[in-house]
Amino acid sequence: MHGKTVMITGGTSGIGAATARALAGMGAAVVIVSRSEARCKAVVEQLRAETGNDQLDYIVADLSSLEAVRTAAERFRNRHDRLDVLINNAGGIFMSRQVSVDGLEMTFALNHMSYFLLTNLLLDVLQASAPARVINVSSNAYRGATLDFDDLQMARRYSGFAAYARSKLMNILFTYELARRLAGTGVTANALHPGFVASNFGLNNGQPWKALIRLTQRFGISPDVGARTPIYLASSPEVEGVTGQYFVRNRAVQTAPITYDRALATRLWEVSAALAGLQEHAPELIGDARAV
Numbered sequence: 001m002h003g004k005t006v007m008i009t010g011g012t013s014g015i016g017a018a019t020a021r022a023l024a025g026m027g028a029a030v031v032i033v034s035r036s037e038a039r040c041k042a043v044v045e046q047l048r049a050e051t052g053n054d055q056l057d058y059i060v061a062d063l064s065s066l067e068a069v070r071t072a073a074e075r076f077r078n079r080h081d082r083l084d085v086l087i088n089n090a091g092g093i094f095m096s097r098q099v100s101v102d103g104l105e106m107t108f109a110l111n112h113m114s115y116f117l118l119t120n121l122l123l124d125v126l127q128a129s130a131p132a133r134v135i136n137v138s139s140n141a142y143r144g145a146t147l148d149f150d151d152l153q154m155a156r157r158y159s160g161f162a163a164y165a166r167s168k169l170m171n172i173l174f175t176y177e178l179a180r181r182l183a184g185t186g187v188t189a190n191a192l193h194p195g196f197v198a199s200n201f202g203l204n205n206g207q208p209w210k211a212l213i214r215l216t217q218r219f220g221i222s223p224d225v226g227a228r229t230p231i232y233l234a235s236s237p238e239v240e241g242v243t244g245q246y247f248v249r250n251r252a253v254q255t256a257p258i259t260y261d262r263a264l265a266t267r268l269w270e271v272s273a274a275l276a277g278l279q280e281h282a283p284e285l286i287g288d289a290r291a292v
């Protein structure tokens with residue numbers, strides 16, 4: 001990975017931190033993104049000491065905010081002239097409904113909109129660095145989820161699990177649509193399931209969720225094992241040119257029929273672009289999508 005630049009959102013904990021460590025160890029210039037300057041600094045210092053890599057950088061951003069995603073993309077551009085691998089990984093589950101600074105439901109804002117907007121804002125850098133890779137950390141939790149464009153923000157009926165499952169379905173729909181749009185550009189887009197990982201995931205919630213999550217995490221794999229697939233997708237020559245796939249344990253697998261629904265993926269793309277302010281014809285597309 002010498003000479004390559006990798007950006008990892010959520011690089012301070014769990015799967016993202018383990019991925020950052022491995023790629024830094026392979027010689028990549030690694031840029032991590034998180035909400036906390038202190039956590040970013042600590043991880044970068046630790047990685048520098050462990051790997052001897054001095055090309056480590058961080059960007060502080062609350063990725064649930066569209067404005068913060070824009071600023072993060074701008075900061076990246078100001079400091080780096082290439083991007084070989086973008087790993088959209090920062091995500092969470094919110095057991096009670098929360099709303100982002102933009103008035104979007106929090107799971108949707110963080111788990112989907114940050115992937116969508118950050119990628120779109122860095123597409124030109126990725127294309128200029130081609131062959132380049134976009135890797136979206138999704139989850140098998142997407143199974144059984146559906147999209148309801150009349151209540152995309154789950155304002156009428158909210159469940160943390162359902163919001164999470166839906167956001168992970170969006171990650172796959174977004175990945176497949178991105179791969180179609182990027183065909184022939186030299187930029188690939190793939191999604192993955194890391195496995196059930198014992199990390200800080202879900203611990204942002206109050207009791208009794210925290211206790212329950214801690215209990216179930218006893219059965220989880222370590223972040224280092226969970227990071228194997230993103231590391232593979234970021235670094236392996238075996239997946240050079242491979243795009244529009246969903247990987248589990250370094251293998252491309254079929255996903256549920258809904259993920260291959262192109263009309264659904266296009267609609268999600270257009271609504272997301274409108275919400276992110278990437279499209280002119282926003283008002284009629286946003287419609288109920290913004291209702292909170």
Ligand SMILES: NC(=O)c1ccc[n+]([C@@H]2O[C@H](COP(=O)([O-])OP(=O)(O)OC[C@H]3O[C@@H](n4cnc5c(N)ncnc54)[C@H](OP(=O)(O)O)[C@@H]3O)[C@@H](O)[C@H]2O)c1
Nearest residue numbers: 010012013014015034035063090091139196197199200201
């Ligand atoms: N754990 C699992 O079993 C599992 C299974 C399937 C999929 N996944 C997916 O894997 C990804 C990583 O999860 P994990 O298990 O590694 O969780 P984790 O240990 O909680 O790490 C989450 C990372 O995201 C960052 N983050 C959270 N909210 C953020 C925000 N608003 N803005 C910027 N960064 C934010 C955190 O950094 P700061 O707190 O420093 O901001 C942290 O680095 C998620 O997308 C999750 O859906 C996890």
